[in-house]
Amino acid sequence: MGAGIADPTSITESGNNICPGSTIALNVNGAALPTDYSYVWYTDACGAVPVGVGTSIDVTPTLSTTYFVAAIGTCGSTACVN
Numbered sequence: 302m303g304a305g306i307a308d309p310t311s312i313t314e315s316g317n318n319i320c321p322g323s324t325i326a327l328n329v330n331g332a333a334l335p336t337d338y339s340y341v342w343y344t345d346a347c348g349a350v351p352v353g354v355g356t357s358i359d360v361t362p363t364l365s366t367t368y369f370v371a372a373i374g375t376c377g378s379t380a381c382v383n
Contacts, residue, residue, distance in 0.1 A: 307332040338374030347381030
């Protein structure tokens with residue numbers, strides 16, 4: 302946990318099963334962040350390949366993909382949730 306910022310609790314998606322090439326929205330569940338923090342999304346591993354910023358992103362995976370999200374800010378970062 303970075304500087305007293307709570308870790309995200311979970312990720313929800315806008316659908317259960319999607320076909321390759323279809324778009325789905327991913328949403329992070331967690332506490333409201335201070336203005337100097339943002340949620341950053343990754344694939345492959347926490348901190349590996351950044352794919353978006355914000356509480357929600359739209360993704361179009363072509364293969365089974367695991368997404369990770371953490372809050373990143375001026376005083377550090379939280380743990381990731383996937």
